[in-house]
Amino acid sequence: MTQAATAALIVAAGQGVRTGGTLPKQFAMLAGKPMIAHSYAALERHPAIGRVIVAIGDGQDAALTAALGDVERVRGGATRRLSVLAGLEALAGAKPERILIHDAARPFLSDAVIDRLLGALDTNDGVVPALPVADTLARGDGALGEIVPRDGLHRIQTPQAFRFNVIFDAHRGWTGEEPTDDAQMLRKAGGRVALVEGDMMLEKITYPADFGAAERRHEVGMRVRSATGFDVHRLVEGEQLWLGGVLIPHDKGLSGHSDADVALHAITDALLGTIAEGDIGTHFPPTDPQWRGADSAQFLEHAASLVARRGGVIDFIDLALICEAPKIGPHRAAMRDRIAALLRLAPGQISVKATTTERLGFAGRGEGIAAQAIATIRIQGE
Numbered sequence: 372m373t374q375a376a377t378a379a380l381i382v383a384a385g386q387g388v389r390t391g392g393t394l395p396k397q398f399a400m401l402a403g404k405p406m407i408a409h410s411y412a413a414l415e416r417h418p419a420i421g422r423v424i425v426a427i428g429d430g431q432d433a434a435l436t437a438a439l440g441d442v443e444r445v446r447g448g449a450t451r452r453l454s455v456l457a458g459l460e461a462l463a464g465a466k467p468e469r470i471l472i473h474d475a476a477r478p479f480l481s482d483a484v485i486d487r488l489l490g491a492l493d494t495n496d497g498v499v500p501a502l503p504v505a506d507t508l509a510r511g512d513g514a515l516g517e518i519v520p521r522d523g524l525h526r527i528q529t530p531q532a533f534r535f536n537v538i539f540d541a542h543r544g545w546t547g548e549e550p551t552d553d554a555q556m557l558r559k560a561g562g563r564v565a566l567v568e569g570d571m572m573l574e575k576i577t578y579p580a581d582f583g584a585a586e587r588r589h590e591v592g593m594r595v596r597s598a599t600g601f602d603v604h605r606l607v608e609g610e611q612l613w614l615g616g617v618l619i620p621h622d623k624g625l626s627g628h629s630d631a632d633v634a635l636h637a638i639t640d641a642l643l644g645t646i647a648e649g650d651i652g653t654h655f656p657p658t659d660p661q662w663r664g665a666d667s668a669q670f671l672e673h674a675a676s677l678v679a680r681r682g683g684v685i686d687f688i689d690l691a692l693i694c695e696a697p698k699i700g701p702h703r704a705a706m707r708d709r710i711a712a713l714l715r716l717a718p719g720q721i722s723v724k725a726t727t728t729e730r731l732g733f734a735g736r737g738e739g740i741a742a743q744a745i746a747t748i749r750i751q752g753e
């Protein structure tokens with residue numbers, strides 16, 4: 372099955388605001404990024420999924436753009452059901468075969484859950500992730516009432532996966548009360564919905580205290596990784612000197628296939644190292660003419676996007692430049708700000724240092740500049 376056959380819809384049209392905040396909850400910060408960015412990244416990076424669309428509420432365009440950039444979106448409706456319907460209508464023209472419908476309020480979506488859903492969808496019209504109920508369930512109104520037997524009871528999560536036409540028909544033919552999810556609609560239309568194992572990490576964020584609890588659950592699974600990068604380029608006359616993404620006035624510049632920014636190359640290699648994704652030459656071969664004179668900022672941004680796609684969060688970059696000249700001090704703040712902007716980090720997460728080699732070796736003789744970087748990230752443990 373091709374990627375185009377599978378689409379995903381994230382329902383993010385709620386207007387409820389996190390306590391103390393002004394943005395709707397799905398755009399509030401959670402574990403380092405807007406809540407919706409977590410599930411969007413999980414769906415967008417999954418190799419089986421070709422398209423992700425977000426259903427937002429009135430007045431939420433700017434919040435979505437701030438959170439995710441210029442991603443595909445559709446205006447939702449007054450209820451969750453109508454928001455899903457708007458998303459399905461927007462997708463129908465492309466005739467996807469399968470659709471995952473997900474709530475932005477369940478941010479920590481793993482590849483394993485997506486794989487289970489899509490696997491079971493081969494032989495079912497609908498599949499939902501579910502967890503058995505472990506707690507005793509009881510009615511109550513200030514005092515304990517009747518116990519509800521929990522045998523066979525499940526908590527139903529999202530994403531829910533469907534054959535596209537089947538769920539689209541169920542939506543278009545819906546006449547009942549407002550459902551809380553899409554699987555109920557398929558079931559009422561006579562379809563069978565299979566259960567696959569859900570995930571504790573998919574707990575819905577409903578109450579203010581859920582933010583803290585979700586962050587703690589997420590943190591427990593995060594592991595710190597550090598990796599190094601190193602690069603050298605030759606200093607020659609007649610070239611511009613790009614260093615740390617900044618053009619520096621100097622009588623010589625660095626020579627290389629791209630703009631030869633050793634600092635950005637070392638950081639790029641360090642970031643690629645944290646996710647064991649080879650090195651800069653793997654992704655941007657020097658034999659490829661399209662990288663001739665290229666702005667190395669794009670190499671760095673690509674490495675950062677690969678880290679983000681794996682669910683990684685960059686914590687810190689430490690860079691050391693090794694050269695006799697030019698003096699780095701006067702340009703340190705500009706480099707820090709530029710690298711921070713490229714990585715969407717705060718300047719305080721970037722350290723730029725410099726050293727000479729006491730006139731020893733190639734750097735000491737002014738024949739070239741070397742750069743060494745260490746990147747530290749956090750990523751869900753493997």
Ligand code: MG
Pocket residue numbers: 602603604627631632633636
């Ligand atoms: Mg290089």
